[in-house]
Amino acid sequence: MKILVPVKRVVDYNVKVRVKADGSGVETANVKMSMNPFDEIAVEEAVRLKEKGVAEEVVVVSMGVSQCQETIRTALAMGGDRGILVETDDELEPLAVAKMLKGLAEKESPDMVILGKQAIDDDANQTGQMFAALMGWGQGTFASEVDIQDGSIQVTREIDGGAETVKLKLPAVVTTDLRLNEPRYAKLPNIMKAKKKQLDTLSPADLGVDTTPRLKTVKVAEPPKRQGGIKVADVAELVDKLKNEAKVI
Amino acid sequence: MKSIHFAEEHEQLRTQVARFIDKEVRPAAPAWEEEGMVPREVLQSMGEMGLLGIRYPDAFGGSNAGPLSTVVFAEECGKSGFGGFSATVLVHTDMASPHLVHAGNREQLDRYLGPIIRGEQITAVAITEPDAGSDVAGLRTRARREGDSYVLNGSKMFITNGVHADVYFVAARTNPEAKGASGISMFIVEKDAPGFNVGRQLQKTGWLCSDTAELVFDECRIPAENLLGEENKGFYSVMQNFQNERLVLAAMALGECERGLEVTWDYVRGRKAFGGVLSDKQGIRQRLAMLEARVNAAQQFLYHVGWLMEEDIECTKDVSMLKALCGELVNEVMYTCQQFHGGMGYIQESEIERMVRDARIHSIGGGATEVMLEEVAKRSLQ
Numbered sequence: 001m002k003i004l005v006p007v008k009r010v011v012d013y014n015v016k017v018r019v020k021a022d023g024s025g026v027e028t029a030n031v032k033m034s035m036n037p038f039d040e041i042a043v044e045e046a047v048r049l050k051e052k053g054v055a056e057e058v059v060v061v062s063m064g065v066s067q068c069q070e071t072i073r074t075a076l077a078m079g080g081d082r083g084i085l086v087e088t089d090d091e092l093e094p095l096a097v098a099k100m101l102k103g104l105a106e107k108e109s110p111d112m113v114i115l116g117k118q119a120i121d122d123d124a125n126q127t128g129q130m131f132a133a134l135m136g137w138g139q140g141t142f143a144s145e146v147d148i149q150d151g152s153i154q155v156t157r158e159i160d161g162g163a164e165t166v167k168l169k170l171p172a173v174v175t176t177d178l179r180l181n182e183p184r185y186a187k188l189p190n191i192m193k194a195k196k197k198q199l200d201t202l203s204p205a206d207l208g209v210d211t212t213p214r215l216k217t218v219k220v221a222e223p224p225k226r227q228g229g230i231k232v233a234d235v236a237e238l239v240d241k242l243k244n245e246a247k248v249i
Numbered sequence: 250m251k252s253i254h255f256a257e258e259h260e261q262l263r264t265q266v267a268r269f270i271d272k273e274v275r276p277a278a279p280a281w282e283e284e285g286m287v288p289r290e291v292l293q294s295m296g297e298m299g300l301l302g303i304r305y306p307d308a309f310g311g312s313n314a315g316p317l318s319t320v321v322f323a324e325e326c327g328k329s330g331f332g333g334f335s336a337t338v339l340v341h342t343d344m345a346s347p348h349l350v351h352a353g354n355r356e357q358l359d360r361y362l363g364p365i366i367r368g369e370q371i372t373a374v375a376i377t378e379p380d381a382g383s384d385v386a387g388l389r390t391r392a393r394r395e396g397d398s399y400v401l402n403g404s405k406m407f408i409t410n411g412v413h414a415d416v417y418f419v420a421a422r423t424n425p426e427a428k429g430a431s432g433i434s435m436f437i438v439e440k441d442a443p444g445f446n447v448g449r450q451l452q453k454t455g456w457l458c459s460d461t462a463e464l465v466f467d468e469c470r471i472p473a474e475n476l477l478g479e480e481n482k483g484f485y486s487v488m489q490n491f492q493n494e495r496l497v498l499a500a501m502a503l504g505e506c507e508r509g510l511e512v513t514w515d516y517v518r519g520r521k522a523f524g525g526v527l528s529d530k531q532g533i534r535q536r537l538a539m540l541e542a543r544v545n546a547a548q549q550f551l552y553h554v555g556w557l558m559e560e561d562i563e564c565t566k567d568v569s570m571l572k573a574l575c576g577e578l579v580n581e582v583m584y585t586c587q588q589f590h591g592g593m594g595y596i597q598e599s600e601i602e603r604m605v606r607d608a609r610i611h612s613i614g615g616g617a618t619e620v621m622l623e624e625v626a627k628r629s630l631q
Contacts, residue, residue, distance in 0.1 A: 014271070034264055070257050077261060185269055188299030188312045191261045 001111035001148075001170070002057045003046040005080065006101055007039040009064055009071040010121040023219045026121070035071045037183075038116025040078075041176040044183040045146060046114055047079035054148050055112075057081050061104055063097055065089055069199060076194035077186035083199040088211060096204075096211040098130035103207030105135060110171060112153065117142050117175040128175035138168035144179040252552040254559075258314075259321050266325035269298065278331040281458035282603070285450070286413055287337040289371070296368025301342050305350055309362040316496060316558040319343060320551060323497045327504020330512075330600050332607025333458035335501050340409040340459075341365075343497040344490070344615075345372035348418040348435055352478030352486045357437065361416060373414035375405040375438075375464055376487060382407075385420070385487055386429035390466060392421035392436060397473050399423075399436060401466040404448065407614075411462025412450050415440050419466070420487060423480050430484040435477040444469030455606030491616065492565060495572035496558060498615040499551055502579040505608060506544040509579075512600050513537060513586040520591070533589055540582050547571075547578055569616070569624035576612040576621070583608040 011017055012032040020027050035043075049055040060080040062068040065087070072083035086100050105113065118125035132139035140146075140155030144163065147154040157164045158177045168174075186194075204211045232238045242249045273291060281287050295301055303318050305311025312318075323343070326335040346365050349357060349372075364370040381387035390403025401421050405411075417438040424432030438445055448463035478486050514537060517527035527533050554571050557564040583605045587594035594601050612618045 070260060073257055074261055074264070185265050185298050186261060187297065188262060188265075188303060188314065188318075189307065189310070190299075191258050191265070192312050192314065195258060 001049075001055050002059065002108065003049060003055045004101075004105065004108055004110035004113045005039070005042050005046045005058060005060050005075065006097075006113070006115045006127070007043065007060055007062050007071050007075050008036040008116070008119045008121075009033050009062065009068045010036045010119050013037055013120055019220050019222050023221060025217065025220050033067070033071075035074055036116050036119040036121075038118060038120070038176050038178075039075075040116075040183040041178070041180050042114045042116055042174075043075045043078050043080060044181045045174075045176060047184075048181065049146075049148065050079065050081075059084065059108060059110065061086070061101070063088065063092055063100055063204075072199060073191075073194050073197075074186060076197045076199075077191040078184060079190070080197075082197055085199065085201045086204060086207065087201050088204050090204075090211045091213055092211055093213050093215060094124050094126035095130055095214065096209060097127050098134055099209045100204060100207050100211075101127070101131045102134045103209060105131075105171075112148075112170060112172055112174060113137075114146075114174045114176065117177055128173050132173040135171075135173070137172050138166075139173040139175070140166050140168050141173075141175040142177040143174050144177050146174055146180065252549065254317055254552050254556045255321075259317060262314075262318055263321045263325055265298065266300065266322055267328070269295070269300075270325060270329045274329045274331065274334055278329070278334055278458060282331070282333065283457075285457060286460045287334055287458055289368070289413075292338065292341070292368040292371060294368075295338065296366060301338075301346075301368050302362075302366030303342065304347075305362065305366055309358065310366040316493070317552070317555045319493070319497060320500045320555040323500035324504035324507075324551075327501040327506075328508045330505070330508045330604055330607075331458060332501075332505065332604070332610070333456040335504075336409055336456050336459040337371075339497050339501060340374070341368075341372050344494050345374035345410070345414075345416075345418055347490045347493060348374060348477060348486060349437070351489060352435060356474065357477065361437070365416070370415040371410055371413065372416045372418065373408055373410035375408050375411070375417050375419040377405060377407050379404065379406045385433070385484060388420055388422055388433055390419070390421040391425065392423050392434060394423075394473065395470075398470045399473055399476065401436065401438070401444070401469040401471065403466050405464040405466075407451065408462050408464055409459055411464055412447050412460035417445075417464070418477060420483055421466075423483075427481065432481050433483040433487075434480050435483040435486060436471060437475040437477055438466075438469065438471055442469055442471050454609055455603070456610060457603075492558065492568050494615050495568045495621070496551075496554060498611065499547075499554075499568075499571045499575040502575040502608070502611045503544060503548055503551055505604060505611075506540075506547075506575075506579050506582045509582050509586045509601065509604050509608075510537060510541055510544065513589055516593070516601075517589055527589065536585060537589070540585060543578060544582065547575055550574070566625055566628040569621045572616055573618045573621035573625065576618050579608045579611045 012034040018027045046058045058080045060072050060075040061084045062072050063086040142158045143155045144158050145156035153168045155166050302311030303314045307313050392399045392401045419436045419438050423434040444467050446465045448465040451461045520527045554567045586601050587605045590601050593599050
């Protein structure tokens with residue numbers, strides 16, 4: 001089978017994000033960027049399926065600025081076979097990404113698309129679901145276990161109450177949760193080899209997608225600074241304050 | 250992108266090493282400091298990642314990369330904040346094993362290089378003696394040929410990885426008549442060679458998770474085929490690797506500078522004083538800002554020298570300058586960072602306290618500042 005893995009370039013998880021001075025967004029100039037950790041888990045799962053002989057080809061795709069090539073190369077160094085970048089400087093919303101993924105899926109005809117359940121920058125948690133809906137495919141979101149059987153996938157999903165198991169007909173969409181696996185380190189010899197792997201570039205127009213944002217960002221602000229605490233004399237005062245000041249009980 | 254010289258693969262290498270250090274080194278290394286060594290499994294994991302054969306031929310599991318990759322690797326090791334960890338690894342990769350790769354014959358490479366790159370065999374280099382350090386020509390350890398063997402006598406001092414290494418590259422005098430630099434040869438000595446002993450484990454100011462030893466060779470007999478390179482020509486191969494050693498130590502020092510400044514910026518931002526925080530004080534923030542400027546400038550110099558080596562351009566003067574500069578700079582940075590940590594900086598649970606101790610060796614080891622500056626001055630006066 002063929003697996004398509006979409007990956008997103010995001011501000012590195014170790015970076016303390018700062019709001020731009022004009023409140024228009026988050027500062028990304030001179031900030032370390034890396035692959036969305038949930039997508040890393042998706043790459044790992046796809047590569048493991050290939051190593052097990054279940055998958056024949058792992059195609060890694062990303063959308064955005066030309067530097068997204070670095071993110072794709074990292075996935076190729078982990079074991080992906082080739083990459084596709086849909087290059088654009090536009091800000092991309094989940095729906096636009098899902099539409100472009102649809103265009104790519106129609107070109108590539110994968111049996112499975114596996115991606116992170118959300119990206120750690122905007123935490124939207126929408127792309128996988130929107131893409132599944134556009135394709136009319138089954139979806140197994142928040143996967144903590146993926147088991148491929150003849151023509152179907154069994155996905156164990158993390159839900160509020162515990163775990164749920166669903167069975168999907170192929171082709172299907174899987175979004176990954178943290179417990180699915182622990183991604184490997186890219187080995188240096190593989191980083192060197194990944195330089196030579198095929199990486200094609202397309203434009204949103206090649207896929208017939210208009211990426212114009214549907215939403216307008218009004219303002220981005222830092223969360224309010226935490227206030228210092230106070231000491232209360234006794235339980236009665238505590239209960240009183242919780243009831244009347246904090247209004248939480 | 251930190252420099253015009255870096256390509257995508259350098260950035261990827263940086264990311265992978267940083268991630269490894271974040272997950273596998275920083276949380277575990279305080280225990281290694283207590284134990285006085287880096288566990289061999291950690292080095293093997295690094296071997297699996299291809300980090301112990303960055304520059305070595307791919308036929309042996311290496312990656313055929315260049316000096317700039319080594320620079321990235323050493324900087325990120327430095328950023329771990331555990332000088333002893335960096336020393337253990339970088340002595341193996343860049344100070345000891347290069348002797349094998351530069352001078353070793355096919356049989357020697359076949360026998361040792363694979364396990365070295367996989368981290369199954371850890372290496373040390375034994376040149377320094379109680380009475381001879383940077384002055385390699387003053388070596389007294391002797392090796393005499395006896396049939397199919399060489400027999401070594403003498404002692405070596407301050408040998409990093411000396412207690413726990415598996416393979417040692419040892420410099421000894423093979424021609425006692427020859428004066429100075431000629432008449433020195435390099436040998437491969439395995440840890441269980443008869444007559445080879447670890448005299449004692451040395452207790453250091455810093456680098457606590459790195460094992461350092463005095464080695465004793467008492468009629469130590471090794472097979473004649475363990476001669477590394479040509480007899481009596483060992484001095485030149487030692488000299489050849491000194492350039493790389495200095496580059497790597499400078500990179501490690503600058504990695505430490507970056508980490509030291511990072512933890513100190515963090516500390517002064519949170520530490521309350523006189524109705525505000527320390528970072529409100531211009532005296533403090535400006536001194537840190539200037540140190541950061543100097544570290545950034547030194548980094549660009551480092552990358553430039555890395556590039557000179559990548560292009561095989563003669564750069565003894567540049568690399569000596571760089572080593573002198575960074576060995577001193579890291580000490581200035583740590584002194585000030587500790588100062589701005591106040592009392593906390595003197596307490597062992599603070600990261601900066603360890604980093605201050607670990608930094609001290611940088612102006613001494615791998616060519617003391619004074620020796621480096623002579624290399625520069627000689628060439629300036631030519």
